[in-house]
Amino acid sequence: MSISDTTTTGGPLHLAVALDGAGWHPAAWRDPAAHPRGLFTARYWTDLARTAERGLLDLLTIEDAFGLQSGDHLSGADRRTDRVQGRLDASLVAAFLAPTTSRIGLVPTVTTTHTEPFHVASALSTLDHDSHGRAGWRVQTSVRADEAAHFGRRSVPGLRRADLDTPAARELVAELFGEAADAVEVVRRLWDSWEDDAEIRDALTGRFVDRDKLHRVDFAGEHFGVAGPSIVPRPPQGQPLVVSLAHGYDPALLAARVGDVVFTTPHDADDAVRIVAQVRAAEAAAGRTAPPLRILGDVVVVLADTERAARERLARLDALDPLSSDAAVLATTPAALADTLLSWRRAGLDGYRLRPAVLPTDLDAIVDGLVPELQARGAFRTAYGETTLRARFGLPRPASRYAAGADAAVVPTPTGATA
Amino acid sequence: MSRKQIVLGAYFPGVNHDTVWNDPASGSHIDWESFEHWARTAERGRLDLLFLVEGLRLRTRGGEVFDQDVVGRPDTFTVLAALAAVAEHIGLAGTINSTFNEPYELARKFATLDLLSGGRAAWNVVTSSDAPTGENFRRGAFLGHHQRYERAGETLAAVRALWDSWGSDAVVADPTSGTFLRDGHVGDFAVSGNQFDIAGRFTTPRSPQGHPVVLQAGESPAGRDFAAASADAIFSRYQRFDEARAFYDDVKARVRRAGRDPDEVRILPSAGVVLGDTAVEARERHEHIHDQQVDPWTSIVLAEMVWNRDLSAYDPDGPLPDVEPTPEAPKWIEGRAPLTQDAHATVAAWRELAQAHGYSLRDTVKHVFDRAVFVGTPEHVADEIDRYVQNDASDGFILGSHISPSGLDEVVDRVVPILQERGVFRTDYTPGATLRENLGLAHPSRFGERRAAVAS
Numbered sequence: 001m002s003i004s005d006t007t008t009t010g011g012p013l014h015l016a017v018a019l020d021g022a023g024w025h026p027a028a029w030r031d032p033a034a035h036p037r038g039l040f041t042a043r044y045w046t047d048l049a050r051t052a053e054r055g056l057l058d059l060l061t062i063e064d065a066f067g068l069q070s071g072d073h074l075s076g077a078d079r080r081t082d083r084v085q086g087r088l089d090a091s092l093v094a095a096f097l098a099p100t101t102s103r104i105g106l107v108p109t110v111t112t113t114h115t116e117p118f119h120v121a122s123a124l125s126t127l128d129h130d131s132h133g134r135a136g137w138r139v140q141t142s143v144r145a146d147e148a149a150h151f152g153r154r155s156v157p158g159l160r161r162a163d164l165d166t167p168a169a170r171e172l173v174a175e176l177f178g179e180a181a182d183a184v185e186v187v188r189r190l191w192d193s194w195e196d197d198a199e200i201r202d203a204l205t206g207r208f209v210d211r212d213k214l215h216r217v218d219f220a221g222e223h224f225g226v227a228g229p230s231i232v233p234r235p236p237q238g239q240p241l242v243v244s245l246a247h248g249y250d251p252a253l254l255a256a257r258v259g260d261v262v263f264t265t266p267h268d269a270d271d272a273v274r275i276v277a278q279v280r281a282a283e284a285a286a287g288r289t290a291p292p293l294r295i296l297g298d299v300v301v302v303l304a305d306t307e308r309a310a311r312e313r314l315a316r317l318d319a320l321d322p323l324s325s326d327a328a329v330l331a332t333t334p335a336a337l338a339d340t341l342l343s344w345r346r347a348g349l350d351g352y353r354l355r356p357a358v359l360p361t362d363l364d365a366i367v368d369g370l371v372p373e374l375q376a377r378g379a380f381r382t383a384y385g386e387t388t389l390r391a392r393f394g395l396p397r398p399a400s401r402y403a404a405g406a407d408a409a410v411v412p413t414p415t416g417a418t419a
Numbered sequence: 420m421s422r423k424q425i426v427l428g429a430y431f432p433g434v435n436h437d438t439v440w441n442d443p444a445s446g447s448h449i450d451w452e453s454f455e456h457w458a459r460t461a462e463r464g465r466l467d468l469l470f471l472v473e474g475l476r477l478r479t480r481g482g483e484v485f486d487q488d489v490v491g492r493p494d495t496f497t498v499l500a501a502l503a504a505v506a507e508h509i510g511l512a513g514t515i516n517s518t519f520n521e522p523y524e525l526a527r528k529f530a531t532l533d534l535l536s537g538g539r540a541a542w543n544v545v546t547s548s549d550a551p552t553g554e555n556f557r558r559g560a561f562l563g564h565h566q567r568y569e570r571a572g573e574t575l576a577a578v579r580a581l582w583d584s585w586g587s588d589a590v591v592a593d594p595t596s597g598t599f600l601r602d603g604h605v606g607d608f609a610v611s612g613n614q615f616d617i618a619g620r621f622t623t624p625r626s627p628q629g630h631p632v633v634l635q636a637g638e639s640p641a642g643r644d645f646a647a648a649s650a651d652a653i654f655s656r657y658q659r660f661d662e663a664r665a666f667y668d669d670v671k672a673r674v675r676r677a678g679r680d681p682d683e684v685r686i687l688p689s690a691g692v693v694l695g696d697t698a699v700e701a702r703e704r705h706e707h708i709h710d711q712q713v714d715p716w717t718s719i720v721l722a723e724m725v726w727n728r729d730l731s732a733y734d735p736d737g738p739l740p741d742v743e744p745t746p747e748a749p750k751w752i753e754g755r756a757p758l759t760q761d762a763h764a765t766v767a768a769w770r771e772l773a774q775a776h777g778y779s780l781r782d783t784v785k786h787v788f789d790r791a792v793f794v795g796t797p798e799h800v801a802d803e804i805d806r807y808v809q810n811d812a813s814d815g816f817i818l819g820s821h822i823s824p825s826g827l828d829e830v831v832d833r834v835v836p837i838l839q840e841r842g843v844f845r846t847d848y849t850p851g852a853t854l855r856e857n858l859g860l861a862h863p864s865r866f867g868e869r870r871a872a873v874a875s
Binding site: 029030031032034036037039040041042045046065066067068077079080081082083084085086087088089091092093095096097098099100114115116117118119122123125126127129130131132146147149150151152153194199201203206207208209210211214223224225226227228229231232233320 | 440441449450451454455474475476477483484486487488489490491492493494496497498500501503504505519520521523524527528531532534535536537551554555556557585590592594597598599600601602603604605606615616617618619620622623624714716
């Protein structure tokens, strides 16, 4: 590919990085450059976030779950002792990173299945306040039976990968997604429940707030009801960025109903075309009136100075513990990766979420190799512009739905729900 | 004989009437910069811990959002985790409700905070019986008084079981042998009781303190026993010397009866400080601040909390309301801890006080709610703090201010140096010390085992 044909798609390229443990390869922690004893320390996460910010990346995501890691994310912990096990709470890691970074978006994973939407709304709103408008939420459901047993409030039968297409499995997934849609709706309502100018500090009348600008949200759903208003004043972005991962039509439909950004997993250029069409179809089916979903492709990256060295790195890691991935695995040079990303992008992708196979090695290569490569082609920013995460994606700051004259179409709302 | 070392903490001025938001010096109660300023000041003063209160609903009066005091708070966990990044040594304590949080999440969040902060997390365990707060949560209802304490006790036990489920040597992370975890049962737990029946594997490694420091407030005899049996530090609202020492003696005796070493528990009253260059100036300043805190309208609202009814028709400068309290009625003011267990007795005492001194309604309320314990020159305040601690009326204080976030500055700049000169307060932090170490508390290997060892 030549430089001239890299700008066929309009709009800035978005690049996110997905942080998880020692990296996305199960043997990452055994790489000589990894820091497996640092995974549960502040220093480890600060170093990664600062590197990502040095690379001018749009945002970083932090994986999370209520159960220990497992080779199969649907089943319970597998009791393997030869892989990274254990996690920190992602929303608190993001909170810690807020004052240690200044421009990068901070997007923790927070599940909707066992958490309280009121707590989620407060935590992410506060993250947005503390980061001056850089907070996002990666919405995730929990289908695992062992995670439900950690809470003891409900029983989830669990799923095996082979049974994913059975009616029972589809019903369970539909229930969890329905609950997730409700959770996002409640959280967005809570973010709106304080109008922007509710704090008046009117010494003359002795009123700190104008209570007419605080609103109950009065949500009543199948799994929970929340009265509101929020305890936290409206955050700087109005609503932090809502993102989710979609492997197929149903999760794409969830994203279309409630999200701002969707992560997808294209395996080649044709697959990217198919996925973009699927997302747009889901948006039409959901009757989405908000700005179109920003679609990022997820890829696992293994980078080196030559193609051969990259493939050998991957082979060495696979020999220790083979990688099985939902997303494409690209073992290549930064220049060739840039070619691939720009080529797939023509399908209508807005950018990518890169999953480094090994941390910090592949994040360093993204920042010091891929980013300059893309910049040289005029395809990536050379400085941060917009200060809020929402603005970086070209999304307007929503008005509170409860404010007079608010435009409800600026953000998505679940089909059928009252706003 | 060496003198007792004083424990000092600071709480962030919040939604209660003692925060004077309309003072020109008052800043934001939400913006990150306020918390950062406050934390940096406290750390400059070498204080032991910062303390944040939690909010789970807005306060209402007669069913309407209360608009006269500061309204709104940020999320406690989120602010504490962010503060861990800008303050290197100070303890990070959060009030977190055991009624509207699940043990698995609580254990994860506090273990994470402890790991990110290098061993500085503390949990103030509280309960709630507030039905309207329940309206914000999927539990969907509230728990009766007895169940609340049962749940609090079971929550604390479950959280400690989860903290104990990873050994401190569980993570091997040896790339050569390919061993990440020491064995396949790391994190296994099973806890069942009346409130919880949970089992599985915990996700988060053992944190630097083993168990983050546990704080509680004990008021009723049952509450005092619960705190004495299970807390590392106990908040007290008893501020006058005699009542503070009575509380101290009572709780330390309960700690001993619970089979623990009384020296394992720190007792920390909250305290307001008002400074002046002279005693007269300090008293004048205190009077001015207190006038702002208990303005005429606030005096009515504080009386309403006792009477549990609308008193807006009464004159703050007139006599106490001639109606009786209605404690059995639906709560007139929701979202604030009750001021009294026995409204009739409290009203009777207030009437007696007003009669004896010729007080108006507002005078009475001002007298009752005078929270400024230490008023005077920096030397006098340092003397007093030291007197309380050396005479076992407290182990230290949690300091508040009527101004956020800068109200702590003058205490740190003017009082702390005097305590340091006297050798009763640290002049620097011990590098890498945990909050538990700073408070002089033992490091738990397993909570149950430690208690058994003390008892035997």
